[in-house]
Amino acid sequence: MSQDEKNVGLQVTVPLRWADMDAYGHINNVNIVRLMEEARIAALGVPGGTGAAGIEAEIDLFGAVPEGTQVLVVEHRVRYRRPLEYRNEPTPVRVWVQKLSGASVVLGYSFTDAVTGEECVRASTTLAFVHEGRPQRINAQQRKLLAPYLV
Template identity: 30%
Template sequence: MPFISEVALRWSDMDAFGHVNHARTITLLEEARADLLFTEAEKRGVAGMAEGMVVARVVIDYHSPLMYESRSLQVQMSVRDLKAASFVIDYTAFAREAVCTAETLMVPYDLSAGRPRRLTTEERDFLSEWRAEHLESHRA
């Protein structure tokens, strides 16, 4: 199973057209990502990612409008392109149907030094659990 996060929609997420605004959609995906990289990682004893992780790139494709009346967004995430100092998170977000797919290129960051850093062994091991290839091999 991919990592699944349920994110509540807020009335303030709506725009003048009655659907969730683009910038708010990115924020909802960010909340889901924090659930994986910070909350779930900390539960498993991997707290370092919460000390510095930045988005280097984001791409989003919309498939249908996300309407506020859905009340929540289910975000399924997996990891790919896991490298020494970066990785990609893939998202599929569902309300009543798939509303968007997205990806973010993530870079671990040393806030005190003000520069990118390498992933630790513990971080790589944690992220490996959510790799699409890993998830597929466990389904077989």
């Protein structure tokens, strides 16, 4: 990871739970995807219509989604660089925009061990914007919110 990549994106923290751990003391691979979701919500907000108003985000991308538009997960990719050890403190996660296209966005994640500072997991999520079953183009307001985080 270049120095420029380390400085771009939103830095959030995600709590680790005892139940996230496997028999080896590592965060179980299945739970990494849940942690990706928590990092995404901390960074971009709660998708509309979820009834979870009041959760603060670094930027409110999902609040800028037009009424009736859904933001759907299309794909996850996860690369385990080293085990993410269970810690009794939140793990730092950097979230950035890898790609911004007409109706989708690819988010990148870097999970770091809270004690050693080593990168443990590098991942991505592709999100699609859909309205009434059809792709919904990302509007100018959304592009403006995401532009500073594009690497």
